[in-house]
Amino acid sequence: MIDLHCHILPGLDDGPGTLVQSVEMARMAADDGITRIVATPHIVDDQLSMKEVGKSVVKLNRALKHQQVPVEIIPGGETASALDPSISGDFVIANTRYLLLEFPHTHLPQTARETLFRIRKMGVTPIICHPERNPSIVDNPGLLLDLLDGDVLVQITAGSLTGQFGRDARQCARYLLKKGVVTVMASDGHETRDRKPVLSAGVKAAARILGQEKAMALVKTNPAAIIQGKRIYQCQ
Numbered sequence: 001m002i003d004l005h006c007h008i009l010p011g012l013d014d015g016p017g018t019l020v021q022s023v024e025m026a027r028m029a030a031d032d033g034i035t036r037i038v039a040t041p042h043i044v045d046d047q048l049s050m051k052e053v054g055k056s057v058v059k060l061n062r063a064l065k066h067q068q069v070p071v072e073i074i075p076g077g078e079t080a081s082a083l084d085p086s087i088s089g090d091f092v093i094a095n096t097r098y099l100l101l102e103f104p105h106t107h108l109p110q111t112a113r114e115t116l117f118r119i120r121k122m123g124v125t126p127i128i129c130h131p132e133r134n135p136s137i138v139d140n141p142g143l144l145l146d147l148l149d150g151d152v153l154v155q156i157t158a159g160s161l162t163g164q165f166g167r168d169a170r171q172c173a174r175y176l177l178k179k180g181v182v183t184v185m186a187s188d189g190h191e192t193r194d195r196k197p198v199l200s201a202g203v204k205a206a207a208r209i210l211g212q213e214k215a216m217a218l219v220k221t222n223p224a225a226i227i228q229g230k231r232i233y234q235c236q
Helices: 019-031 050-066 085-091 112-121 135-139 167-179 200-210 212-217 221-227
Strands: 002-006 036-039 072-075 078-080 098-102 125-129 153-157 184-186
Touching: 002 019, 002 153, 002 184, 002 221, 019 050, 036 050, 036 221, 050 072, 050 085, 078 085, 085 098, 085 112, 098 112, 112 125, 135 167, 153 167, 167 200, 184 200, 184 221, 200 212, 212 221
Parallel strands: 002 036, 036 072, 078 098, 098 125, 125 153, 153 184
Antiparallel strands: none
16 A cells, blocks of 8 residues: 555654654554555745755665665655645655645635646646545535546545544545545554554545445555656546
8 A cells, every 4th residue: 555645754743753753653554554655744834845855755765674664755745735836846746746735724715726726837736635624624525526626636534534533524534435536545644653654444444435446546546646647637
């Protein structure tokens, strides 16, 4: 499996504080069947560069190889929607044209459509992160559906389907799966206690809605295509 959204790099955001903790996260992910992880530190301003992210990725991959943890770390970022696209565009996944985009945890801004348009105008495909945890979308999923077309993708969190983020997030995630608008499921892992870098439980929950083949596509086929920079359209 491939985890397209994980805060695994040490000391860059609210993820692990040390390299040792990062390695333990990767080991937990490997035990869950994950072979590749996209490192997605929060990008909220211009203080962190993609060059620094890349250096951290190289260091972590070196440590994982030394300790024989069979996981590959890939560079990326989780960019705040308020950022100017000229900044956020630097943090595409694996040097492709795919970008993880996070709207505020409190609401869906009225400027959401304009933000998506500006990103797409740069030739970048935005992937909206965990919309099922956004209060505005929980109250009215139609707000998200109105933003989607073939060039705007959706990533939900595995833990939302298992109830980790509460009943409302779970119901919204299930609704989005049933509507066929989810492209990727990721862990959004931060550590090894509560926000774990695991996907298997979420896959089982998704399989009860979509069937095993489509559920696995959310953590294998689709994220693999994204990492390779292949064209992928919003699931329908």
